Amino acid sequence: MAPLLSVQSFHVHYGPVQAVRGIDFEIREGEIIALLGANGAGKSSTMNALVGLVPVASGKVVFDGRDITHNAPETLAPAGLTLSPEGRRVFGTLSVAENLMMGAYGIRDKTAIAAAWDRVYSLFPILHERRDQFAGTLSGGQQQMLAVARALMSGPRLLLLDEPSLGLAPKIVEQVFELILLLRDQGVTLAVVEQNVAMALEVADRGYLMAGGQFVVSGTTGELAHSDALHSAYLGAD
């Protein structure tokens, strides 16, 4: 079966700075992929370039059989690919319900939108309870839930999560990872960028370790967990 997302010799530049230098990877339907690496390794640049927020310098991205390498970000949510960005970035001056409404902005199908409302409110009853509250007044954990819920409103087939556990209390982090597994059971394919390596390896099927804009190691999470590269990437052994 063809992979849901396939990325070939993918480069991202910021002016003269090469953030991502030629990576290749695939994500198959139903998988959870972890993208690991230290700060500045190029993980977020990869995520942002996949959804068109920063331009792809060269390479090719195929999602669901369509070349989306240079697509504008607004075309991807309707196509079934979305990103929950680093730092949550909920619309703080909009209410919770308005944030969710925006999540479905690109979707025309009314029944799909109605189903999405039911889905996010049953996944996150707290958001239903707080639907009229400004998103900026939610706690960090609730904002993270809202960021994921907002991304789910477009009914994505592939959901990219950039640092979903950043700055959250350990108990909440666990909830985030439980959520990731739950979403996979609901048929969502996920790619997760994580600093929390232990947790990421626990939930993911496969992982890629990035350093200096390239993949150092890739493989199943079992293989990664025992690789020396993983330890040196985080402990700075080289």
Place this chain on the structure above:
Amino acid sequence: MDLFLQQTVNAFALGGTYALLALGLAVVFSIMGLINFAHGELMTISGYVLMYCGLAGLPFAISVALAISAAVVAAVLMERIAFRPVRNASGATMLVTSFAVAMILQVLFQNLISARSQAVLLPQFLSDSIRFGGLIIGINKIGAIVTTVVMLIFLDWFMKHQKAGIAMRASAEDFSVARLMGIRANTVIAGAFALSGLLAGVAAVLWVSQRASVDPLMGFTPVLKAFIAAILGGLGSLRGAVAGGFLLGAIEIYLAAFLPQELQEFRDPIGLCLVVIVLLFRPNGLIPSAALKAEKV
């Protein structure tokens, strides 16, 4: 006391016009970071349409509708032709572009219409006035205040209850993330310009109905004032723009009315000093925009 009340009515009428103009600037600024100095020329276009409609003998209601539509269309064209190519350029580039657009339009008005001020035919009832106790209030002043209130209510409803309005607020707060949701950058920016054109058109009708004339530079002064009002209120904040507009209108009218005769010459500098004093205490304006707060955290 009567004089004070009389001037308060004037302050609301003038402040309301400033508020509408400042809102137009703020809507565009909050979304694309552009201070559109060509906003005044949208007013001038409306003014000329009003003039030509008057000459053609059209009913006033139709003239007003045409004048406002002209500003909306002009604003959308301005975005499409002048600002879209420089959308991702620096703020300075966009600012200079807006000056260029303003100047090109001014020269066109001067050469194609007239460099001089032209009279605008207005219906008789606008220059009538009504007596409330000791107050004599012009119909045009009442019209300005009522129109401002209606526009503010409309805008509030649009921004809170219309999907397109909510998308504008979302885009103002975080443009990239808004695009991720499927909100089209081109549509939301064109929408912001259309809204600013609507506000400029309405402000132009109010402005012309107090003065009954239009000239190529008509839009310059009110938009400069609106810019000051927008800064005073907090650049990019819609509520701030309204507050700043009314405050600036009040400062100008009360100074004109109550400053001693020998100081009248210094009215504008004194007014601006008051603005500076407000900004000294509230450097981000009266009601700073949320995007500004977010950046500081």
